[in-house]
Amino acid sequence: MENTGFNLENKRKLLYKRKRRRKIIFRLTLLFTLIFCVSIYFILNSKGLINRKVTLSPPKEKEFIVCIDPGHGDFDIGSKSPSGSLEKDIVLSISLKLGELLEKENIKVVYTRTNDSLPWLDDANDSLKERIKISEVFKSDLFISIHCNSNYDDTNAKGIETWYKLNDEESKDFAEDIQLSLSNLNYTDNRGVKTYAKKEDALAVLELNSANSALVELGFLSNSLDEKYLTLDSNQDKIANALKEGILRQLAVDN
Ligand SMILES: [Zn+2]
Known part of the structure; x- marks a missing residue:
């Protein structure tokens, strides 16, 4: 009985550890994805490859x-x-x-x-x-x-x-x-x-x-x-x- 209780306690600890590890991996993945996306955005932006919405008025035709x-x-x-x-x-x-x-x-x-x-x-x-x-x-x-x-x-x-x-x-x-x-x-x-x-x-x-x-x-x-x-x-x-x-x-x- 004691043995079973020990095993249950161990299993719970193991599950808890796995859960924590998954959480950390998930957060790290999220962080790296975010860093990756932000980096890609800045690279494209610096090369002018991102289409910005231009709100300038069209150039006026020169009046003769x-x-x-x-x-x-x-x-x-x-x-x-x-x-x-x-x-x-x-x-x-x-x-x-x-x-x-x-x-x-x-x-x-x-x-x-x-x-x-x-x-x-x-x-x-x-x-x-x-x-x-x-x-x-x-x-x-x-x-x-x-x-x-x-x-x-x-x-x-x-x-x-x-x-x-x-x-x-x-x-x-x-x-x-x-x-x-x-x-x-x-x-x-x-x-x-x-x-x-x-x-x-x-x-x-x-x-x-x-x-x-x-x-x-x-x-x-x-x-x-x-x-x-x-x-x-x-x-x-x-x-x-x-x-x-x-x-x-x-x-x-x-x-
Ligand atoms: Zn004259």
């Missing part, structure tokens, strides 16, 4: 801004045709049409003037600087100055020409796109793209402008054929559309 500069305005009439058509009126009308077309293409448009009054003091030098200032403030991508020519020494002189910034390939490219679009309308001579020979002769609106810029002369108001074309509303629509096409080609290049 075109500054349209209708030349002259107010007291400054620009060129005048023998019949009395004024450069400042023709270029304003075409500029507004162009702006409307660009806005339909979701392009932001900034004008240096939207009517016959100038939003700055009436000084010719200030006028040019103020036009550039508007373009700079809005951080325009493109700046287009719109004008008409005249030559009363030679009233046969006619045609379109587009001016670009001296030694500036981007500006030259822009001017070429504008010139090509307009000459495709075939309403007058194609006088090509031009730049000034010397810095002193620089066209201020181009030279002082940090935006890619061009200045277009749509035709000669001193020439009766050019004048007739430029003053007709339906032709102004065509010109505005051609200018838009030239600008869109530029934006496609920038993209």
Whole structure:
């Protein structure tokens, strides 16, 4: 009996020991598994292999801004045709049409003037600087100055020409796109793209402008054929559309 009691006590102790050992093994396994998992996590994380949920907002598409500069305005009439058509009126009308077309293409448009009054003091030098200032403030991508020519020494002189910034390939490219679009309308001579020979002769609106810029002369108001074309509303629509096409080609290049 005593022997049996001893055996039972021994068995209980043995069972207890086994149970403890299993508990310790279980805890150690758990601990090592945890250490293993944590180590794997840190290794993968350090190598950037774990996909994190990115909650950043999607990048905004860059908005293109075109500054349209209708030349002259107010007291400054620009060129005048023998019949009395004024450069400042023709270029304003075409500029507004162009702006409307660009806005339909979701392009932001900034004008240096939207009517016959100038939003700055009436000084010719200030006028040019103020036009550039508007373009700079809005951080325009493109700046287009719109004008008409005249030559009363030679009233046969006619045609379109587009001016670009001296030694500036981007500006030259822009001017070429504008010139090509307009000459495709075939309403007058194609006088090509031009730049000034010397810095002193620089066209201020181009030279002082940090935006890619061009200045277009749509035709000669001193020439009766050019004048007739430029003053007709339906032709102004065509010109505005051609200018838009030239600008869109530029934006496609920038993209
Ligand atoms: Zn002009």
